[in-house]
Amino acid sequence: xxxxxxxxxxxxxxxxxxxxxxxxxxxxxxxxxxxxxxxxxxxxxxxxxxxxxxxxxxxxxxxxxxxxxxxxxxxxxxxxxxxxxxxxxxxxxxxxxxxxxxxxxxxxxxxxxxxxxxxxxxxxxxxxxxxxxxxxxxxxxxxxxxxxxxxxxx
Amino acid sequence: xxxxxxxxxxxxxxxxxxxxxxxxxxxxxxxxxxxxxxxxxxxxxxxxxxxxxxxxxxxxxxxxxxxxxxxxxxxxxxxxxxxxxxxxxxxxxxxxxxxxxxxxxxxxxxxxxxxxxxxxxxxxxxxxxxxxxxxxxxxxxxxxxxxxxxxxxxxxxxxxxxxxxxxxxxxxxxxxxx
Amino acid sequence: xxxxxxxxxxxxxxxxxxxxxxxxxxxxxxxxxxxxxxxxxxxxxxxxxxxxxxxxxxxxxxxxxxxxxxxxxxxxxxxxxxxxxxxxxxxxxxxxxxxxxxxxxxxxxxxxxxxxxxxxxxxxxxxxxxxxxxxxxxxxxxxxxxxxxxxxxxxxxxxxxxxxxxxxxxxxxxxxxxxxxxxxxxxxxxxxxxxxxxxxxxxxxxxxxxxxxxxxxxxxxxxxxxxxxxxxxxxxxxxxxxxxxxxxxxxxxxxxxxxxxxxxxxxxxxxxxxxxxxxxxxxxxxxxxxxxxxxxxxxxxxxxxxxxxxxxxxxxxxxxxxxxxxxx
Numbered sequence: 001x002x003x004x005x006x007x008x009x010x011x012x013x014x015x016x017x018x019x020x021x022x023x024x025x026x027x028x029x030x031x032x033x034x035x036x037x038x039x040x041x042x043x044x045x046x047x048x049x050x051x052x053x054x055x056x057x058x059x060x061x062x063x064x065x066x067x068x069x070x071x072x073x074x075x076x077x078x079x080x081x082x083x084x085x086x087x088x089x090x091x092x093x094x095x096x097x098x099x100x101x102x103x104x105x106x107x108x109x110x111x112x113x114x115x116x117x118x119x120x121x122x123x124x125x126x127x128x129x130x131x132x133x134x135x136x137x138x139x140x141x142x143x144x145x146x147x148x149x150x151x152x153x154x
Numbered sequence: 155x156x157x158x159x160x161x162x163x164x165x166x167x168x169x170x171x172x173x174x175x176x177x178x179x180x181x182x183x184x185x186x187x188x189x190x191x192x193x194x195x196x197x198x199x200x201x202x203x204x205x206x207x208x209x210x211x212x213x214x215x216x217x218x219x220x221x222x223x224x225x226x227x228x229x230x231x232x233x234x235x236x237x238x239x240x241x242x243x244x245x246x247x248x249x250x251x252x253x254x255x256x257x258x259x260x261x262x263x264x265x266x267x268x269x270x271x272x273x274x275x276x277x278x279x280x281x282x283x284x285x286x287x288x289x290x291x292x293x294x295x296x297x298x299x300x301x302x303x304x305x306x307x308x309x310x311x312x313x314x315x316x317x318x319x320x321x322x323x324x325x326x327x328x329x330x331x332x
Numbered sequence: 333x334x335x336x337x338x339x340x341x342x343x344x345x346x347x348x349x350x351x352x353x354x355x356x357x358x359x360x361x362x363x364x365x366x367x368x369x370x371x372x373x374x375x376x377x378x379x380x381x382x383x384x385x386x387x388x389x390x391x392x393x394x395x396x397x398x399x400x401x402x403x404x405x406x407x408x409x410x411x412x413x414x415x416x417x418x419x420x421x422x423x424x425x426x427x428x429x430x431x432x433x434x435x436x437x438x439x440x441x442x443x444x445x446x447x448x449x450x451x452x453x454x455x456x457x458x459x460x461x462x463x464x465x466x467x468x469x470x471x472x473x474x475x476x477x478x479x480x481x482x483x484x485x486x487x488x489x490x491x492x493x494x495x496x497x498x499x500x501x502x503x504x505x506x507x508x509x510x511x512x513x514x515x516x517x518x519x520x521x522x523x524x525x526x527x528x529x530x531x532x533x534x535x536x537x538x539x540x541x542x543x544x545x546x547x548x549x550x551x552x553x554x555x556x557x558x559x560x561x562x563x564x565x566x567x568x569x570x571x572x573x574x575x576x577x578x579x580x581x582x583x584x585x586x587x588x589x590x591x592x593x594x595x596x597x598x599x600x601x602x603x604x605x606x607x608x609x610x611x612x613x614x615x616x617x618x619x620x621x622x623x624x625x626x627x628x629x630x631x632x633x634x635x636x637x638x639x640x641x642x643x644x645x646x647x648x649x650x651x652x653x654x655x656x657x658x659x660x
Contacts, residue, residue, distance in 0.1 A: 011161065011353050017169020020355065021176040024362065028180045051295065058428055059298045066300055067320065074318045089320055096272045096322040097298065103270070103277060104296075128277045151424070166347025177358055197381065198504055205388075205507035208431045209651055212509060217614065219649055221478060226651060259507050259651060329640030 052106070053136055053143050056097075060110055063093055064130045064150040082122045083115050101136075109135040113147050128153040186194040199263070200293040206259045207297045210252070224258055227251040230299045233269065233323050235309035242281045249282040255282075256327070264289075265329040271321055292330035299323050362535040374504035375457065376658055379466065382452050384656040387470070389430040390415030392437065402427075405440035407476060408420070414452045416441060416654075417604040418511060432649075433510045437486060442487060447474075450493065455658060466658045468492040472510060473653045483651050484512060492657075494598060501659040508654045515549040520556060524633040526623050533630040534558075534565075540623045542614040548641060549648075551585075553604040557630030563598050567625040577624040580609040 071085040072084045078085070101108040113131035115122070131147040211229040219225050233250040240248045247253050249267065256265060267283040300322055303315040315321055376556065392415035394404035402419045404411045418434035419427045449468075450456055456463040471490035472482045481488035495501055518538075526535040539550060555562065567574040574580055584593040585604040599605055607624070614620055622641075 011165045013162065013165040014169045014172075017165075017172045017351060017354075020169075020358070021173050024173070024176050024358070025182065027362070029193075041495055050209075055297055059300070061428065062323075063300050063320075066302065070302055070318070070320065087320075093300075093320055093322060099272050099277055100270060100298070100322060100324045114468070162344035162347035163350070164340065164347070166350040170349045171357050173354050177361060201381075202507060205431055209507050209509045212429045212432050214647065214649060223651055309388065 047140060049136075049138055049141055049147065052138070053141075054135055056101075056108065057058055057134060057148070058108075059097075060132060060148065061150050064090075064132065065152045067093065068127060068130075068152045082127070086115055086127075087112060094150075104138075106136065106138040108137075109133070125153070157234050173178045190312070196291055196293065197332060199291075199297070199329060202260060202263070203265070203293055203295040206256055207295050207325065207327055209259060210255050211297055211299075214271050217229075224254060226255045226258070229297060229325060230305060231309050233299050233311075233325060234301055234305045234313070235311045236269070236282065236313075238280075238312050238314070242284050244284045244286070247283045253283050260329065262331070263329050267329055268326045268328075270324040270326060288328050289330035289332070292328050295329070297325050297327075299325065335439075342625045374499070376466070376660070379455060380502045380504045380656050382657050383455065383468075383470070383658070384504045384506050384654060386413070386453065387416050387656070388433070388508050388654050389417055391417045391419040391427045391428075405434075405436045407442050408440060408444070410442045411448070411452060414441065414444070414449070415445065421627065431506070433472075433508050433654075435511045437515065438489060438510070439485060439487075442489065442491065457660075466660060467496070468659075469495055469655075469657045471655050472508070473655060474650055475653060482510060482512075482650070484510075494626040495657055496659060499659055501657050503655060503657040506654045508652055509649050510652050511647050512650050513546055513549065513648045514645045515551055515648050516641050516646065517551045518644065520552055520554045520629070520635060523552070523631050523639060525631045528621075528623065532625070533632075534627060535623055535625045537638060538624070539638045540614055540622055541640060541642045542618050542620060543615050544614040544642075545611055547611050548607075548609040548614060550607040550609075550641065551604050552607075555599070555601050555603075555605075555626075555629050556632065557601050557628060561598065562600065562628045563626065564593065565625040565627050567607065567609075568625070569609075570620055574609070574613075579613060580607055582607050 024084060067086060067089045071082050074085050074089075075082050094110045094112075097110055098108050111133050113133055116124040116129045116131065117125055118128055128151065129130060130150045130152055132150060134143075134145045134148050136143040207229065210226055210232070213219070213226045213228045215228045215231060228298045229252070232249060232255075235251065236249055237294070252267065264285045265283070266281065266285060266288065268279055268281050270277060272278075300320060301313060301315065302320055303317050306313045306315055313321065323331045341450075357430050390413065391402040392404040392411070393402060393413040393504060394400060394407040394410045396407075396410045396414050400412075401422060404414065411422065416433045417427045418432050418437070419428050420429065423608045443641070450463075450465045455468050456465040469490070469492040474480050474482050481490040483489070520536075523536040523538070525531065525533055526537040538550070567580060576582070582597075583589050583606050584597070584599045585606060586600075586602060593599060609622075619640075621638075
């Protein structure tokens with residue numbers, strides 16, 4: 001063993017073998033990143049709830065018109081004012097849509113801000129614009145539209 | 155002849171063994187061979203399912219449709235015409251006009267359709283079209299429709315809504331490739 | 333260990349040759365590992381998905397220094413973004429109906445030149461500022477007959493080259509509803525008797541307000557049949573007889589099937605009779621009077637007010653597949 005201890009040459013063969021192995025591991029990790037990048041990008045396309053947000057938005061817009069027509073119908077046989085009926089119907093719609101989203105793990109808040117008419121009265125052709133606040137959160141994506149301006153005039 | 159023992163052979167052997175083991179270890183770990191194309195198929199199917207519901211939702215209610223294709227019924231009209239007392243059991247489906255539209259737009263795809271709505275503060279889910287048990291990479295698309303008593307009675311459905319009631323129904327399409 | 337004799341120690345030789353064999357083997361082996369994990373291919377997928385999403389869901393945008401809007405088909409020189417979705421409320425500058433494609437936009441899209449399409453849709457690879465454009469094929473296909481493009485205005489809707497079979501391509505399909513034209517439905521019970529002499533109960537009259545650039549399509553059903561040979565006689569536009577197959581074509585639809593019908597052709601009370609009048613007939617700013625004469629059919633409504641074709645117009649929709657395919 002004496003000669004072994006005095007051998008100060010440095011076992012370059014074993015050393016170069018070690019260095020090459022380390023280089024191979026480094027390259028493999030790099031190639032792995034590229035593979036993971038591809039996975040994450042397609043996953044992003046799957047994860048982003050584009051259709052859900054669009055459906056929530058469009059459906060609320062359509063409903064603002066449907067609720068306006070329904071409030072006029074109800075107002076013919078009831079003595080509440082049209083804005084009150086509208087607010088109640090909208091609350092009913094809000095609670096249904098929030099529950100239907102909650103069963104999928106999405107928090108949605110749709111709330112009426114104001115009912116506007118250009119000439120101040122709330123007759124059949126006067127209600128023009130409804131302001132609504134829409135919020136959507138599914139844990140990864142947060143969407144807000146405050147206010148969403150919906151034109152319901154004829 | 156040198157009679158001093160040298161380590162060169164063993165060094166060379168050790169270096170060779172080390173490099174070979176590294177490469178073997180790397181190829182055996184599954185990280186580098188993730189198939190990328192699997193993700194692309196999911197995105198395509200999810201988009202198709204969502205598109206099918208979107209197209210059925212925006213079809214105009216009047217019958218202005220081309221003669222080259224079967225008539226697609228608007229989604230609100232389909233849901234309004236549903237008979238609330240009938241729930242689908244395999245293989246009988248209960249919403250034929252929606253079934254016709256979907257099978258035309260999504261050939262080679264199997265799907266289930268459920269309806270969910272809030273009644274008296276509770277959520278009810280009913281199956282309307284069943285074509286089997288969803289496969290491993292099934293995707294889900296959702297659309298909402300609003301029903302009033304007027305729309306329901308126009309389509310002869312049996313939803314039994316009050317005159318001042320608004321019901322929001324979620325149409326859930328689960329699709330998978332066989 | 334240094335031997336002055338100038339010979340290599342045998343075990344050094346053995347060691348170094350073992351090492352070299354292992355090294356050569358590994359150098360051969362590594363590149364085949366990286367072949368399967370190359371990232372460059374995925375950019376094709378993203379490009380196809382993004383292009384299909386923009387074409388199907390976005391209305392497009394045009395803009396210059398004074399104004400901007402979504403009707404880029406009317407301002408082709410100032411196009412900033414190309415999209416085919418229809419926008420029924422231009423003042424709101426967004427669309428409530430994604431996946432519904434407008435006929436005007438599709439026709440304008442077919443007339444764009446190739447460099448505009450590649451630049452505006454981003455169908456290129458950006459390498460240090462140089463653009464390497466992708467090969468592409470964008471088509472709208474009919475659903476029932478696979479791989480036949482939809483035909484609008486006698487042109488098949490397909491842009492780009494045919495798909496090459498020798499390299500990797502990335503394709504995505506979207507389901508869309510295409511507005512292919514306009515039609516008007518009429519119920520024969522509402523059509524009035526023609527008051528122009530000679531007055532016959534089997535003649536009816538329609539107003540058509542010009543100018544109209546598309547073909548005029550009339551669908552009439554719910555006939556009141558009075559005799560044994562219900563058939564169609566002739567069409568008279570502002571007093572001039574129209575010739576079949578030159579000025580118009582006609583057919584009937586029975587239970588969803590399209591069947592031919594010429595003048596003197598028969599139909600029954602379950603049929604819908606369709607008249608398709610060529611677009612060049614209604615070019616002026618004028619209310620045309622179209623008289624339709626049948627045989628053994630009677631109309632019951634009295635003349636005024638006349639029904640107007642332009643007020644009964646509905647848009648005709650057809651579902652189709654929009655496919656975008658790109659390759660290097």
